[in-house]
Amino acid sequence: MALKDVSLRVLPKQVVLVIGPSGSGKSTLLRCIDRLEFLTSGEMWIDDDRVTDRSGDIRKIREELGRRLLERVGLGDKAESYPEQLSGAQQQRVAIARAAAERVVFMDNGEIIESEPPSQVFADPQEERTKRFVEHIL
Numbered sequence: 001m002a003l004k005d006v007s008l009r010v011l012p013k014q015v016v017l018v019i020g021p022s023g024s025g026k027s028t029l030l031r032c033i034d035r036l037e038f039l040t041s042g043e044m045w046i047d048d049d050r051v052t053d054r055s056g057d058i059r060k061i062r063e064e065l066g067r068r069l070l071e072r073v074g075l076g077d078k079a080e081s082y083p084e085q086l087s088g089a090q091q092q093r094v095a096i097a098r099a100a101a102e103r104v105v106f107m108d109n110g111e112i113i114e115s116e117p118p119s120q121v122f123a124d125p126q127e128e129r130t131k132r133f134v135e136h137i138l
């Protein structure tokens, strides 16, 4: 089992950074959200839509996910643009949409060990495994 008892609630407009050692389950978690991987148990919801099952238009869900991200930084109309068609400032906003994080989720061994604001995780981690990772690996 790649993920164990993972429970994660991401609020509207919240940007989450997922960190953790190699093999801890980061990609698997993202692949589940993007539905490249399917859940063997549990549920997944996006807004009011239950998206746990294989049914539904996967392409449409993926398109909507990407667009919502751009809309957050006011670039929803640039979804079809290539990077060179955007101004420097617009490119930076895309980078912010991809990376500015309000919350850091630290994963290890398929589990979420700690899920807190970046200042807490990086400066004052509560769990021993997070502490070790932040001190020695990052």
Ligand SMILES: Nc1ncnc2c1ncn2[C@@H]1O[C@H](COP(=O)(O)OP(=O)(O)OP(=O)(O)O)[C@@H](O)[C@H]1O
Pocket (backbone or CB within 6 Å): 001, 002, 003, 020, 021, 022, 023, 024, 025, 026, 027, 028, 029, 037
């Ligand atoms: N479909 C799958 N079924 C079972 N195990 C899997 C599956 N996909 C990945 N794994 C295993 O689950 C664990 C988590 O892998 P994953 O690729 O999610 O880690 P990661 O945190 O993204 O690592 P990295 O930092 O190297 O990218 C690994 O032990 C991997 O071998």
Ligand SMILES: [Mg+2]
Pocket (backbone or CB within 6 Å): 026, 027, 028
């Ligand atoms: Mg990975």
